[in-house]
Each structure stands twice: as C-alpha cells, then as structure tokens.
Amino acid sequence: MVGGVAGGMSAATRLRRLDEQMEIVVLERSGYVSFANCGLPYHVSGVIDQRSKLLLQTPEALWERFRIDVRVGTEAVGIDRRRKVVVVRDVATGEESELEYDKLVLSPGARPVQPPIPGIERALTLRNIEDTDALVAAVQGSETAVVIGGGFIGLEVAENLLHLGIKVALVEALDQVMAPLDPEMVAPVHARLREHGVDLRLGAAVTAIGETDVTLADGSTLPADLVVAAIGVRPDVELARSAGLQIGSLGGIVVDSRQITSDPAIYAVGDAVQKDDALNDDAVLVPLANTANLQGRRVADDIAGRGIPARPVQGTAIVGLLGLQIASTGWSEKRLKKAGKSYIAIHTHPASHATYYPGAKTMALKLLVRPEDGRILGAQGVGEDGVDKRIDIIATAMAGGITAPQLAELELAYAPQFGSAKDAVNMLGFVAENRLSGLEKHIQWHEVAAAQEAGATVVDVRTPGEYARGNIPGAINIPLDELRDRLHEVPDGQLIVHCGVGIRSHAALFILGERDVLNLDGGYTTWKAGFAG
Numbered sequence: 001m002v003g004g005v006a007g008g009m010s011a012a013t014r015l016r017r018l019d020e021q022m023e024i025v026v027l028e029r030s031g032y033v034s035f036a037n038c039g040l041p042y043h044v045s046g047v048i049d050q051r052s053k054l055l056l057q058t059p060e061a062l063w064e065r066f067r068i069d070v071r072v073g074t075e076a077v078g079i080d081r082r083r084k085v086v087v088v089r090d091v092a093t094g095e096e097s098e099l100e101y102d103k104l105v106l107s108p109g110a111r112p113v114q115p116p117i118p119g120i121e122r123a124l125t126l127r128n129i130e131d132t133d134a135l136v137a138a139v140q141g142s143e144t145a146v147v148i149g150g151g152f153i154g155l156e157v158a159e160n161l162l163h164l165g166i167k168v169a170l171v172e173a174l175d176q177v178m179a180p181l182d183p184e185m186v187a188p189v190h191a192r193l194r195e196h197g198v199d200l201r202l203g204a205a206v207t208a209i210g211e212t213d214v215t216l217a218d219g220s221t222l223p224a225d226l227v228v229a230a231i232g233v234r235p236d237v238e239l240a241r242s243a244g245l246q247i248g249s250l251g252g253i254v255v256d257s258r259q260i261t262s263d264p265a266i267y268a269v270g271d272a273v274q275k276d277d278a279l280n281d282d283a284v285l286v287p288l289a290n291t292a293n294l295q296g297r298r299v300a301d302d303i304a305g306r307g308i309p310a311r312p313v314q315g316t317a318i319v320g321l322l323g324l325q326i327a328s329t330g331w332s333e334k335r336l337k338k339a340g341k342s343y344i345a346i347h348t349h350p351a352s353h354a355t356y357y358p359g360a361k362t363m364a365l366k367l368l369v370r371p372e373d374g375r376i377l378g379a380q381g382v383g384e385d386g387v388d389k390r391i392d393i394i395a396t397a398m399a400g401g402i403t404a405p406q407l408a409e410l411e412l413a414y415a416p417q418f419g420s421a422k423d424a425v426n427m428l429g430f431v432a433e434n435r436l437s438g439l440e441k442h443i444q445w446h447e448v449a450a451a452q453e454a455g456a457t458v459v460d461v462r463t464p465g466e467y468a469r470g471n472i473p474g475a476i477n478i479p480l481d482e483l484r485d486r487l488h489e490v491p492d493g494q495l496i497v498h499c500g501v502g503i504r505s506h507a508a509l510f511i512l513g514e515r516d517v518l519n520l521d522g523g524y525t526t527w528k529a530g531f532a533g
Contacts, residue, residue, distance in 0.1 A: 001026040001105045002076040002086070002239065004033035006289045007270030008107035009057070010296030016066040018304040024068045025099060029075035029091055032129045033059060038289060040132045041153070044139060045160035054129065079104070079243035081263055103265055103303050106240060106253065107296065110233035110271035110287050119209030123229035126153060135228070142166055142225035146214045148206055150177030152319045154230035155189075159321055161226075162196055169199035169222045171206055171214070178326060180315065182333045184347075184445060184522075184530035185366055185380045191532070192322050233287055235272040248274040250285050257309035259299045267302070269295035278312035278398070279331055279377060280339075286313045316395040318388055325387035329395040330378030333368060343377055344369045345444055346404075346431050347522025349501040350424035352386030354416035361385040364529070367394070367404060367428045374403035374436055386424070393425050404432035431502075440509060443496055443518040445530040448472065451518075456494040461508045462524070466500065472527060480504045483511050490515075498523050 001008040004026055012026050026033060034057035042048045059070035071088075077096070078087035086099045112125040124135050139145075143166060147158045150172035161168050170177070170193065176186045177193070177200075193200050201216065208215040214222045235252040246254040246262035252274035259267045270292035274283040291313055301307045318327035336343045346367040351360040363383030370377055379394040381387035397407060408429030414421055422430075434440040443451060452458065458475035460467055467477040478486050480499065495512065497505040498520035505519050520527060 001107060003107035003109055003270070004028040004070070005035065005037060005107070005109065006292035007109075007296040008105065009034050009062075010293045011105050011107070011267075011269065011300045012068050012296075013062075013066055014297045014300035015303060016068060018300060018306065024066075026062075026068060026070045027074045027076050027086070027088055027099075028070065028072045030128050030130060031072050033057065033062070033070050033072055035129050037128065040126055040129075041156040041160045043132055044126075044135050044157070045163040047160065047163065051129075051132075054132070076239055079239065079266075081243055081266070084265060101265070103267065105296075105299055106261070106266065106268040106272065107270045107292070108236040108239060108272050111236045112229060112233055113231045114229060115231065117206055117209060120229065122209050122211070123148065123227040125229055126157060127233075138226050139164055139166065144223040145169070145226040145228065146171060146206075146222050146224040147228045147230060148214075149230035149232065150174070150202075151179065151230060151232060152317065154228075155319055155321050157228050157230055158193070158198060161228075162198070162322075166226070167197070167199075167223075169201060169214075169224075171201045171204050171216065171222070173203070173205050175203045177202075178319070180317070180328045180332055181326070181380050181382075182366065184526055185364060185382055187529040187532045188364065188382050189321065189324060189326055192324050196322050233271065235274075235285065237272055240268065240272070248283055250274055250283055252283070252285055254283075258302050258307055259295055259310055260302075267299045269299055275310075276312040278314045281312065284313060284315070286315050288313075288315070288317060311399075314395055314398060316391065318391065323384055324382060325384065326382050327387050327391040328378070328380045329391055330376065330398060331368065332378060332380065333366075336368060336377060341377075342371055344371050344432070344435055344442075345521060346428060346435065347445075347502070347526040348424065348427055348431065349522065349525050350427055351420065352383060352424075353418055354420050357416035359385075359417075363387055363390070363424065364525075365390060365424060365428060367432065369404040369432055369436070371436065374405050374432060376402070376404050376407075386419075390424050394428075405429055405436060408433055434506075440506065441518050442521045444521055445527040448496060448520065448527065451494065451496060454494075456496050456518075457491045458496045458498065458520075459490060459508070460499070460524070461497055461504050462499050466524075470524070470528065472498070472524065480508055480511075483508055487512075494518070496520055498527070501525050 001012050036054045062068045062070050073091040075089050076086050077089045089096045145161050145166050146169045147154050148171050158168050158170050205217040214224045240253045248254045253268040255273050261268050271287040277284045298310050314329050316329040348365045361384040366380040368377040376398045381391050412423045458472050460475040460477045461480040494516045496518050497508045499505040501523040
C-alpha cells in the first residue's frame, strides 16, 4: 500500500481481517500513517486541544494488532511494473531500496494547489500533521491573517483563526464561497462571515504575497502576519504517471469498477483517482474521506476474492461554519444549467423541529428534480440545526432510487424536539408532487424581473407589516386573508404570487382559481437571498 490515512489504511486493515497469512506493507512518506485529517483545522484553534487525539493509529499499534508492516518516512519513488518492484526511498537518509509485490495499491492522495504567485512560498497549507504543526507555530503572535480560497478547508481555517482572536480576510476568486452551492443558498454564509468580522473579498485574485501583506488584482493590500493557501487540491499522480499508468482527462488515475488501474496488478483509491458520477457516469474528482475509506475496503475485498463494484459518487458533503451547517449532495442548479439538463428547483424554509418546542431554527433547503420522472438530481441546505439530517436523508433516497414525490411517503422519526409531524423532507416531497402533477405552476427568483417586464404582476400576500419591511419592486400587497374580498383589485394578465416562503402563496393559487398564476418558489426569502449573495 503506497499511502496510508483513509484509503491505504482501510485497505490494509480490511485485507488483514480477510487473510491472516498475507504479507502487507504500508509505505507513508510523512511521519504519520493514520490521522484525522478532517480535524486538523480544529487543533489549530485548540477546539481539539490535544494533538494526540488526531493520531488514530501508530505503526507500533498496527503491528501489534494487525501484523501490518508500516514504514513511515518512506516514499515510493518508482514502480517497475515488469519486475513488480517498488523503489522506495528513506526520507531522512535518501537511501533507496526495492520491495517486491504481487498486488500494489496506490493511495497517494492529493496535493494542495499552489499557483505561481510571487511569494507563494510564504503561504501555509493544511493537509497533514506536519502542516498542522507549522500552522500552530505560525499563529503564535499573529494578529492578522489572509486565507486564500473559500472552499471547505478555507472556511474551516478562517473560523478557527477567528476563534484565536486573529483578524481574518478571506479571498476567493469566484463570486461566492462554497462553489458547490447555488448563489441564493450561499447568501447566508456570506452574511455570517461578515457578521463575525471577516473581510470577505469575492471575485478577487491575489497577485503577490509580501512579508507582511497580500496584494490583490485591484491594487489593494491586506495585512497578513499569516497567509494560508486553501485554493484546492489536485490528484497526486506523479508516481502513477512515471510508471506509465493511464491518467484521465481530469488529471486523476483512471480505474475500473474494481479500482484496478491500466495495470491489472495495480489498484488505486482515494483522492488520486477519477470516480464515476452517480448522475451521468462521467468522470469526476471528489476528494472525500468516506469515499476513500470505502474504496480501500473494496480493494481489499477484491484482492481476497470477495470484490463487488465500487459505487458512483454523489459528492455528499457538509461543513460547519460559525454556527451554520452547510451541506449538499448531487448536482447544483449551476451545474445542471451548464450541462443543458432539464430540472425543477424547489426551495423551502422550514423549521428544524416543531416551532412550539423551544430552540427551533429556520433552514433553507433546495431540491433539484428531473421533471420527466421525479428523479432527485441534487439538494442543498443551510441552517443552524437539522440540515445534516435532511441532506443525509435525501442522499440516501438518491442512492436508493427514491423519487422526489416519494419523499412525502417517508416515515421519519418524530418528536417535537427533533422534527415535525410533516418533516422538512416530507414537505419537499409534497411540493415536488404538486409541481410534477401540474397542480402548481411556479417561477424562480431570478426569473421574476423578466416576467414583470413582459407584463406580469407580482401579488404579495404577506401582511402589511411584512411588506413594509421589504418587498419586490412593483409588487402589490393584498394579504392572503383579505384576498377573496379584494379579487377585484387583482389586475388581468399573468400573476406572480408570493409570501415569505411559499406556503401562503400556495393557498392563494387556489383562491385565484383559473387565472394564469405562478407561485414564486421559496417566496420573498429566496428572492431576497438571491440578490444578497
């Protein structure tokens, strides 16, 4: 096994359980073969107070329990496929030797992206224990920091630097953080970062990193005692490429459904390999620990003669940020639109549990559905509580082939402190059922202005107080409870009705009867978020 951590160690330990006699050697170029890499940012701030808690297994413990020969500080630098030999180098001494193999498993992971920015060598990264030690040392005495990159790691690093009292600027080249989310869903994330004092620079590029500052493309500078580069990762394929293994169009190692490379004696797993997308079977790069762990297990099964095909990936992921839960699975609306695929978008803003029980928090949920058959294409969620549960349920439904309307039929655990009698997931199913059956016609937040220009009238059925606190320009306000008595005030032509989140306006559709009426999906809340992002 070349590489430990998730994929390599999962393969090694599973294989030992299946075969007591096989000789298993794990090569790890760093000093640590099994550690909680997802916990690294939280040790920097002291949230995870003891460094030892990040170390899951040691070479000594792995030998005692599994009789696995783990060699840390040892790098695989070459593969002679004809002779079935790996050339290894001792990192400390530079001494090289050879190891024979019958089966070889590559789990080299991914390397941080470091663009050719002047001064980039000063930027720290966060991928392993050594990186963590360097960052822990660097935060001592630092008052200002610039984090480059607004993905998962960048957000987690920013939060943990804030926890230490450091003033943080976050620079992201795109016009939003968290690229997997759609713009209206990421608006609360931007707001939360700014509320906590983060200097959020979106659509900005770093052009130089100086000794005490960072320069942006617009000429402005940001003070930076500390710079962290969290720009992303790319598959580490140097060893595979030098061995002549097939590298795919996305830059990852090409493997089949059994994780076998272009050499039948060599497997590859984890962040270094291309994976099959669950929606269309295209190759994708999804660097997630749970997928790497599963692939390692499947490789061990295959070597032991028990193999089953690897599953495709949905990209289900979550990040915690300053009290928010931000999660997604499957495709985003942006990606669907770019690929030219048909879809229906559904936005809801339910409570995390029954509102009469203390502590309920509002979530923003988005479901993307194929109109032809109700297949769930993706989902996103943002909120302070309950998002993780809902996205996990939807991800499970997607894996099991459950359609969007069938979400309404799911029997989910209910007590007022955990959910509602009609759970948020059930409600998504009800909306999907209404949309797909033709009972309700809808319009999206970004389509309203064009519809108004074409002559549509927006009817706001919220209370006058809600209307006064913010409204869609040009909308007329007729509260739902007065609508039946004021139908004469509703203009002819196409109507767009909305309330706060889409529930009252759904009722308004039926009061308006046979009129040409569209319900604004997600209501004013989604419309406002779309323009606030």
